[in-house]
Amino acid sequence: MKVLTIVIAAAAALLFSGYSGAGRPPQVGVVLNGLDNPYFVAMYQGVKDEAAQRDVPVSFKAPQSHSDLAGQTAEVRAILASKKDCYAISPIDPAHLVSTLRGVRQPVVFLDSPLDRATARKAGLRIATAIGSSDLGAGRLAGTEMVSLLHGTGQVALLGGFPTGNGALRLDGFQRAIAGTGVHVVARANAGYVRVKAEAEAAEMLHKHPQLAGFFAANDLMALGAADAVSAAGKTGEVAIVGMDGITEALDAIRSGEMSATVSQYPYVMGRMAVEACLAAARGAVLPSRVDAPVAVVTRANVAHASAMFPRPFQTYSDPFARLLRS
Numbered sequence: 194m195k196v197l198t199i200v201i202a203a204a205a206a207l208l209f210s211g212y213s214g215a216g217r218p219p220q221v222g223v224v225l226n227g228l229d230n231p232y233f234v235a236m237y238q239g240v241k242d243e244a245a246q247r248d249v250p251v252s253f254k255a256p257q258s259h260s261d262l263a264g265q266t267a268e269v270r271a272i273l274a275s276k277k278d279c280y281a282i283s284p285i286d287p288a289h290l291v292s293t294l295r296g297v298r299q300p301v302v303f304l305d306s307p308l309d310r311a312t313a314r315k316a317g318l319r320i321a322t323a324i325g326s327s328d329l330g331a332g333r334l335a336g337t338e339m340v341s342l343l344h345g346t347g348q349v350a351l352l353g354g355f356p357t358g359n360g361a362l363r364l365d366g367f368q369r370a371i372a373g374t375g376v377h378v379v380a381r382a383n384a385g386y387v388r389v390k391a392e393a394e395a396a397e398m399l400h401k402h403p404q405l406a407g408f409f410a411a412n413d414l415m416a417l418g419a420a421d422a423v424s425a426a427g428k429t430g431e432v433a434i435v436g437m438d439g440i441t442e443a444l445d446a447i448r449s450g451e452m453s454a455t456v457s458q459y460p461y462v463m464g465r466m467a468v469e470a471c472l473a474a475a476r477g478a479v480l481p482s483r484v485d486a487p488v489a490v491v492t493r494a495n496v497a498h499a500s501a502m503f504p505r506p507f508q509t510y511s512d513p514f515a516r517l518l519r520s
Contacts, residue, residue: 218247218248218249218250218472218475219249219277219278219279219471219472219474219475220249220250220251220252220277220278220279221244221249221250221251221252221277221278221279221280221281221467221468221471222251222252222254222272222273222275222277222279222280222281223237223240223251223252223253223254223272223280223281223282223467224253224254224255224265224268224269224272224280224281224282224283225237225253225254225255225282225283225304226255226256226259226265226283226284226285226305227255227256227257227258227259227260227261227265227285228255229257229258229259230259230386230412230414231440231441231442232412232413232438232440232458232460233255233259233283233460235440235459235460235461235464235504236283236304236305236460236461236463236464237253237255237464238461238464238504239460239461239462239463239464239465239466239467239504240253240281240464240465240467240468241253241464242461242464242465243464243465243467243468243469244468247468247472249468249471249472251468252272252275252277254268254269254271254272255268256268256285259285259386260285260385260386260387261285262285262286262289265284265285265289265290266289266290266293269282269290269293269294270293273293273294273297277299278299278300278471278475279299279300279301279302279321279470279471279474279475280297280299280300280301280302281301281302281304281467281468281470281471282294282301282302282303282304283303283304283305283306283463284303284305284306284308285306286306286355286357286358287303287306287307287308287358288308288312290308291308291312291313291316291318292316294316294318295316295317295318296316296317296318297318297319298319299319300319300321300470300471300474301318301319301320301321302320302321302322302323302324302467302470302471302474303320303322303323303324303325304323304324304325304460304463304464304467305324305325305326305359305460305463306325306358306359307320307323307325307483308320308323310482320482321470321471321474321480322470322480322481322482322483322484323482323483323484324463324466324467324470324483324484324486325463325485325486326458326459326485326486326487326488327485327488328359328360328362328363328366329362329363329365329366329369330366330485330488331363331366331437331456331458331488332362332363332364332365332366332367332368332369332370332437332456333366333367333369333370334366334370334456334488334490335363335366335367335370335409335435335437335454335456335490336366336367336368336369336370336371336376336409337370338435338453338454338456338490338492339367339370339371339376339407339409339433339435340370340371340374340376342407342433342435342453342454343376343406343407343433345374345375345376346374346375346376347375347376347377347406347407348377348378348379348402348404348405348406348407349371349376349377349378349379349405349406349407349408349409349433350378350379350380350381350382350395350398350402350405350407350408350409351364351367351368351378351380351381351382351408351409351410351411352381352382352383352384352391352394352395352408352409352410352411352415352416352418352419353381353382353383353384353411354383354384354385354386354411354412354415355383355385355386356383359411360383360386360411360412361411363411363437364381364409364411367409376407379402379405380398380401380402380405382394382398384410384415384418386411386412386414386415387414387415387418388414388415388417388418388421389418390415390418391410391414391415391416391417391418391419391422392418392419392421392422393418393422394418395408395418395419395421395422395423396422396425396426399422399423399426399428399432405432406432406433407432407433407434407435407453408423408432408433408434408435409435409436410434410435410436410437411437412436412437412438413436413437413438413439413440413442413443413455414438414440415436416434416435416436416437416443416446416452416455417436417442417443417446417451417452419434420434420446420451420452423451424451429450429451430450433453434451434452434453435452435453435454435455435456436452436454436455436456437455437456437458438455438456438457438458438460439455439456439457439458439459439489439491439499439503441500441503443455443491444491444496444499444500444503445500447491447492447493447496448493448496448497448500450493453492453493454490454491454492455490455491456488456489456490456491457488457489457490457491457499457506458486458487458488459486459487459488459504459505459506459510460486460504461504461505462486462487462505462506462510462512463486466484466486466512466514469512469514469515469517469518470514472514472518473514473517473518476517476518478517478520480514480517481513484513484514486510487506487508487510489506489507489508495507
C-alpha cells in the first residue's frame with residue numbers, strides 16, 4: 194500500500210533539560226486519518242508547522258482514505274515499530290486501534306476522536322491527553338443556527354458519517370438543539386463522509402420530502418454533496434444547508450450562497466497542540482486528560498474574516514499546553 198511518510202526538521206539541541214532522551218528532543222510519530230479529506234490535511238499542516246518552529250523531529254503516516262481502517266492499523270504498527278518517544282494519532286474509529294496499541298508505554302496523544310478511557314485502561318494504554326472538539330457541543334451550535342435560519346419551523350434532513358463515533362454525536366447535539374422548536378427531522382441517512390454519496394442521499398430525500406427546508410451534515414464534504422443535490426433540483430437558496438468542519442470549499446460555498454453555514458473546527462490547532470503535548474509530556478508535565486479545541490459558527494456575515502485567518506481560528510482560544518511549556 195502506498196503510504197505517506199514525511200520526516201521533517203531533525204533537531205540538534207536539547208529543548209528541555211528535564212527530558213532524559215540522550216541529548217535530543219523527543220521524537221514524535223504521527224498517524225493521521227486519510228489525507229483525502231482536507232480536514233486532516235489541515236491537521237497535518239498544524240503538526241508540521243509546530244514541529245518546524247520547535248525543531249522537533251516528526252514522522253508522518255496516513256492511510257490512503259478516511260475509510261481505510263486496515264490501512265490505518267498497518268500505519269500505526271509501522272510507526273510503533275520505529276520506536277518513537279511519543280505518538281499522536283487521529284483514529285478513523287478509536288475502537289479499531291485498541292489491540293494494536295495494547296501495552297504501548299510511551300505517551301499517546303489522541304486527536305479528534307478520543308478513545309474511551311475505561312477501554313484504554315483495560316488495554317494497558319497510556320493516553321497522555323485527548324485533543325478534539327466537543328462533537329455534541331458543535332452539533333448543538335449547528336442546530337441552534339438551523340433554527341435561526343428557518344425562523345423556528347420547517348422540515349430538515351440529517352446526513353451522518355458512520356452509525357457511531359464523532360458524526361453520531363454531532364447529529365445527537367443537533368437534535369437536542371432543535372428539540373421543542375418547530376424544526377423537525379423527517380429523514381436521516383449515513384453517507385460515510387463522502388460527497389458523492391451524500392449527494393445521492395440528499396437527492397432522494399428531496400424527492401421524497403418536497404417541503405424539505407434544510408440539511409445538516411456531520412461534515413462539510415457531505416454538506417457540499419447536499420448542496421450539489423439542491424443545485425440540481427433548482428433550489429439553491431431555498432434550502433438551508435449547515436455543515437461542520439470549516440474546510441475552504443465550504444467557506445467558498447457559504448460566500449457564494451450554496452451553503453448557509455458551517456460549524457468550523459480547527460484541526461490545524463489540534464495538530465499544533467499535539468506537538469506541544471508531546472513536548473510537555475517529555476518535560477514531565479502533568480497533562481490535562483482532555484482539551485477542547487476551538488469551534489465557531491461561520492455564516493455569510495463572518496465568512497470573509499474566517500477565510501482570511503484560515504487555517505487558524507478567527508477567534509481567541511485557550512491553549513493549556515502552551516502554558517505548560519512556558520512554566
